[in-house]
Amino acid sequence: MTTLAAPEAPPVRTERPRHHRLALAVLLLGTALLYLWDLGSLGWANTYYAGAVQAMTQNWTAFLFGSTDAGNVVTVDKPPASLWVMALSARLFGLSAWSMLVPQALMGVGAVALLHAAVRRVAGPGAGLLAGAALALTPVAVEMFRYNNPDALLVLLLVGAAYAVVRATGTASTRWLLLAGALVGFAFLTKMAQAFVPLPALAAAYLVAAPAGVWRRVRQLLAAGVAIVVAGGWWYAVVELWPAASRPYIGGSESDSALELALGYNGLGRIFGREGGAGGGGFLMGPNGQVQQMGAGFGSEPGILRMFDSQIGAMAGWLLPAALALLLVGLWLTRRAPRTDAVRASLVLWGGWTVVTALVFSLAEGIFHSYYTVALAPGIAALVGIGGTLLWRRRATWAGRAALTVVTAGTAVWAWVVLGRTPEFLPWLRWAVVAVAAVVAFALLAGIRRRGADVVALALVLTTLAAPTAYALQAAADGGQGGMPGGGQARSGTGGPAGPDGGQAGPDAGQRPGNAPRPGGGGNPGTVDAELVALLRSAGTTWSAATTGAQSSASLALASDTTVMGVGGFSGGDPAPTLQEFQAMVAAGEVRWFVDGGRGPGGPSTEGPRDPDGSQAGPGRNSGIATWVQEHFAPTMVGGRTVYDLTQPLH
Numbered sequence: 209m210t211t212l213a214a215p216e217a218p219p220v221r222t223e224r225p226r227h228h229r230l231a232l233a234v235l236l237l238g239t240a241l242l243y244l245w246d247l248g249s250l251g252w253a254n255t256y257y258a259g260a261v262q263a264m265t266q267n268w269t270a271f272l273f274g275s276t277d278a279g280n281v282v283t284v285d286k287p288p289a290s291l292w293v294m295a296l297s298a299r300l301f302g303l304s305a306w307s308m309l310v311p312q313a314l315m316g317v318g319a320v321a322l323l324h325a326a327v328r329r330v331a332g333p334g335a336g337l338l339a340g341a342a343l344a345l346t347p348v349a350v351e352m353f354r355y356n357n358p359d360a361l362l363v364l365l366l367v368g369a370a371y372a373v374v375r376a377t378g379t380a381s382t383r384w385l386l387l388a389g390a391l392v393g394f395a396f397l398t399k400m401a402q403a404f405v406p407l408p409a410l411a412a413a414y415l416v417a418a419p420a421g422v423w424r425r426v427r428q429l430l431a432a433g434v435a436i437v438v439a440g441g442w443w444y445a446v447v448e449l450w451p452a453a454s455r456p457y458i459g460g461s462e463s464d465s466a467l468e469l470a471l472g473y474n475g476l477g478r479i480f481g482r483e484g485g486a487g488g489g490g491f492l493m494g495p496n497g498q499v500q501q502m503g504a505g506f507g508s509e510p511g512i513l514r515m516f517d518s519q520i521g522a523m524a525g526w527l528l529p530a531a532l533a534l535l536l537v538g539l540w541l542t543r544r545a546p547r548t549d550a551v552r553a554s555l556v557l558w559g560g561w562t563v564v565t566a567l568v569f570s571l572a573e574g575i576f577h578s579y580y581t582v583a584l585a586p587g588i589a590a591l592v593g594i595g596g597t598l599l600w601r602r603r604a605t606w607a608g609r610a611a612l613t614v615v616t617a618g619t620a621v622w623a624w625v626v627l628g629r630t631p632e633f634l635p636w637l638r639w640a641v642v643a644v645a646a647v648v649a650f651a652l653l654a655g656i657r658r659r660g661a662d663v664v665a666l667a668l669v670l671t672t673l674a675a676p677t678a679y680a681l682q683a684a685a686d687g688g689q690g691g692m693p694g695g696g697q698a699r700s701g702t703g704g705p706a707g708p709d710g711g712q713a714g715p716d717a718g719q720r721p722g723n724a725p726r727p728g729g730g731g732n733p734g735t736v737d738a739e740l741v742a743l744l745r746s747a748g749t750t751w752s753a754a755t756t757g758a759q760s761s762a763s764l765a766l767a768s769d770t771t772v773m774g775v776g777g778f779s780g781g782d783p784a785p786t787l788q789e790f791q792a793m794v795a796a797g798e799v800r801w802f803v804d805g806g807r808g809p810g811g812p813s814t815e816g817p818r819d820p821d822g823s824q825a826g827p828g829r830n831s832g833i834a835t836w837v838q839e840h841f842a843p844t845m846v847g848g849r850t851v852y853d854l855t856q857p858l859h
């Protein structure tokens with residue numbers, strides 16, 4: 209009786225013949241071209257982070273803490289690691305959209321290279337190439353590696369940590385395991401708690417398969433935990449020990465604490481909603497100024513099927529069913545392998561990465577955005593590469609061919625479903641995918657001759673990657689202006705409610721399926737009127753102006769190349785500065801103008817600032833600065849905005 213496990217697969221050959229090295233070069237160059245193509249059309253991308261990068265090029269304190277302005281009033285609501293990379297690039301090459309975004313694109317190339325290396329090491333060059341290509345062509349990866357959100361560095365560091373675990377597992381190497389821990393720790397400096405989502409999978413793979421005694425493995429993992437704490441905790445220690453009066457307020461926190469931000473708003477709050485942390489709710493300020501409750505996923509309700517919905521399915525879910533099926537098949541095929549089997553260890557690593565990440569994202573009741581799923585893409589891609597190669601090596605058996613046929617057919621059917629959600633986009637593609645899949649299925653079931661193996665393998669890859677490739681190319685071709693078909697845009701600040709300056713609602717704004725407004729959060733600096741720009745440049749004060757919210761201030765600062773204070777941080781909800789502090793700044797002549805939030809000649813809104821999640825700020829957090837300005841200074845219209853001269857009080 210023929211089974212999947214017989215005959216045994218040939219030994220994995222990890223050496224790289226010349227044609228594999230050439231294929232890898234083509235993969236990496238193609239990835240670079242895809243991620244760098246027309247990158248300048250994105251402008252400043254997410255202006256909230258771009259404004260912070262500008263501030264960090266002007267002041268080293270702002271660089272250390274990730275301040276939203278060079279005057280160091282308040283920080284962004286994330287740790288600054290990803291901003292450090294962009295700010296260093298801007299310091300070296302001058303501040304521009306290219307100097308800020310090119311490092312992000314190169315991080316994508318690096319992530320593809322590291323994933324290829326990790327998979328090739330256990331499953332061979334072909335598996336590595338397939339995994340790398342699957343990651344490179346995931347639509348959400350194309351979006352996020354061309355943008356200035358923290359996710360690009362997060363993915364690079366976590367894939368690097370996974371590669372280090374693969375190396376450590378092969379030889380029980382403490383050095384490689386410590387490196388993995390350091391990379392995870394630095395990922396925590398990039399996007400806080402999200403860095404720990406794949407951590408159980410990394411630890412499980414080593415604990416299960418490393419060729420050492422159990423207590424040595426445990427001790428090594430504890431040492432790696434220390435590396436995580438050191439690499440990820442030093443900045444938090446600096447923030448907590450630094451005198452609060454001489455550093456910026458920690459944006460997004462309730463108590464001016466980076467640790468509280470990490471555990472609350474950017475930690476448990478993301479999973480459990482408002483009950484789990486300081487800021488993680490599903491509330492948002494709508495265009496009419498009313499607080500409105502949205503689905504916690506901003507268009508995608510929590511649930512086990514969230515990863516397959518119309519938005520996430522189009523951005524990251526193309527190969528998720530195949531990856532899960534191949535994980536199960538791979539674990540079955542390696543069930544009798546020795547404990548230290550490298551292939552099974554990698555299946556545990558990447559399978560755990562995929563399953564845990566998908567479950568956390570699916571069930572999270574706090575703020576969740578579809579672009580977060582770029583962190584899911586490496587696990588899916590690795591499982592496709594490893595599992596697909598395991599089955600391909602067993603194509604000589606009837607059971608192997610049957611399993612490969614089922615996975616191929618299922619992938620094609622799922623592509624048909626996802627493509628059917630946007631019937632206006634390349635309507636012929638779904639038919640082509642199904643037709644090629646049918647030919648491949650027939651060839652597999654009929655038996656593959658040696659001469660036809662390469663042709664069938666190529667057809668298999670085309671069936672697997674054709675649909676996500678089309679979406680990825682569309683996303684890159686639009687230069688960020690239109691987003692991918694059907695899914696809106698993966699990036700933050702797109703498709704969400706309007707921000708106070710007429711832009712989108714900021715770095716964690718939601719997306720509406722099928723809607724693709726201009727990219728970036730917090731407005732486009734190019735829309736700031738020249739008259740207002742000239743006014744800001746003439747100020748000659750520490751802050752040329754202040755305005756409510758760092759989203760609006762970033763647009764003004766980037767357009768005028770001056771320092772603009774974003775009162776209240778991200779969306780105006782932080783108590784920084786307080787009313788008394790702001791009054792002292794005005795009395796000292798440090799702030800010249802106050803620019804309203806874009807609500808017209810009626811003056812700034814008096815309804816109070818908002819917390820970073822968009823909900824109404826509590827009484828203790830409402831500084832009343834906008835109201836004080838309105839009551840004590842006369843308004844004038846400049847470039848379509850209401851502006852107050854803070855050197856000319858009414859009385």
